[in-house]
Amino acid sequence: xxxxxxxxxxxxxxxxxxxxxxxxxxxxxxxxxxxxxxxxxxxxxxxxxxxxxxxxxxxxxxxxxxxxxxxxxxxxxxxxxxxxxxxxxxxxxxxxxxxxxxxxxxxxxxxxxxxxxxxxxxxxxxxxxxxxxxxxxxxxxxxxxxxxxxxxxxxxxxxxxxxxxxxxxxxxxxxxxxxxxxxxxxxxxxxxxxxxxxxxxxxxxxxxxxxxxxxxxxxxxxxxxxxxxxxxxxxxxxxx
Ligand code: URA
Numbered sequence: 310x311x312x313x314x315x316x317x318x319x320x321x322x323x324x325x326x327x328x329x330x331x332x333x334x335x336x337x338x339x340x341x342x343x344x345x346x347x348x349x350x351x352x353x354x355x356x357x358x359x360x361x362x363x364x365x366x367x368x369x370x371x372x373x374x375x376x377x378x379x380x381x382x383x384x385x386x387x388x389x390x391x392x393x394x395x396x397x398x399x400x401x402x403x404x405x406x407x408x409x410x411x412x413x414x415x416x417x418x419x420x421x422x423x424x425x426x427x428x429x430x431x432x433x434x435x436x437x438x439x440x441x442x443x444x445x446x447x448x449x450x451x452x453x454x455x456x457x458x459x460x461x462x463x464x465x466x467x468x469x470x471x472x473x474x475x476x477x478x479x480x481x482x483x484x485x486x487x488x489x490x491x492x493x494x495x496x497x498x499x500x501x502x503x504x505x506x507x508x509x510x511x512x513x514x515x516x517x518x519x520x521x522x523x524x525x526x527x528x529x530x531x532x533x534x535x536x537x538x539x540x541x542x543x544x545x546x547x548x549x
Contacts, residue, residue, distance in 0.1 A: 319345065320353035322363060326370055327405040342366050375430040376409050377543050378402075379524060382425045383532035388416040398425060401533050414438060415446075415497055415521070423448075423518035424526040426546075427535070437522060437549060440496060444549060447520035448492045448502050454511030455487040463509060464492065470504045479505075491519070522549045 317325075323334035323343070335353040337343055343350055344364045345357055357363060363370045382388070382398055389397045390412050399407055414426040414434035428434055437444050464481040479494040492502060503513045519526045523545035530536060538546075 316359040317357065318353065319343065319350060319355045319357050319363070322357055323365070323370070324408060325410070327408045330408065337365065375433075376406070376411060376428060377430065377538040377546070378406070378411065378427040378535050379527060379530070379538055379542075380413075380425045380427055380535040381526060381530040381532055382417055382422055384420045384422055387419050388413040388425060395419070398427070401535060402427075417518060418500065418503075418516070421516045421518065422532060423516075424521050424524060425518070426521060426524065426538075433546065437546065438497065442549065443495045444522040445493050445495055445520065446497065446518060446522075448494075449489065449517045449519050450492055450502060450506065450513050451489045451515040452506050452511040453514050454509075456481070456483045456490050456509075456511060457487070458483075460509050460511070464505065468505050468508055470498075470508050474498065474504075476501065476505060522546060 319338055320331055320334040323329055323337065324331045329337060338353045338355075339351050341349050341351055342365055344367075345355065345361050347362070347364075380398060380401065385396070386398045386400065387395050390399055391397060398413055399411065402411070410429040411427045412429070412434070414428055415438055417423065417425055426434075426437070436442055461481045461483065464479045467478045468476045470476065476494070476498065477496055479492060482491045484490055492505075494501060494505075498504070502516055506513045517526075524538070524542055527536065
């Protein structure tokens, strides 16, 4: 063991950067190209402390910190890290990002589009998804039917779904024509938006999340496009 606090194996630390697979990391270490606190280490299983200075070919490791990505999810992908039968949102990322342990913070249904935060920061995701922290989620939706002021009042009062589940109050803003709206809710119950509109007799025909807490969907991202969050966006999430 090197350094003070043991945190992880050397090969795992290298693989966590996304630059190498675990197998490639092992080969790199065995070939003598990796140093820990200036000493060559050829043992992939070596435990290294988080403060230890790890270098590959003399260059410090980069990219081991948490990663925050905004994805414009297209329909047809599931919000999961793996699925035996269906493609997941992680399929949209290049290989090196897929090795970073990223997961979607929250779920969108397979046919729902829009803003999805992908991160490997477990504590932050946990906080953002906790009902205690009241993160606003804003959806653009289209329905089969015509929305009316009575629908807005029902949403504001806290709707009861078909199975008796009671939702917290939300805000429904009807868009011109009455067939589309923006809905703001603070919960994330299973199929919540679809079930809310179904309870009003106006089933959702299209659904897209346009905001998640302080994050607004970057409209320049095409469906399936993604980008790293800016420093300001990350800070805003932490202030949430
Ligand atoms: N509510 C839904 O019904 N589906 C989603 O994907 C998100 C919220």
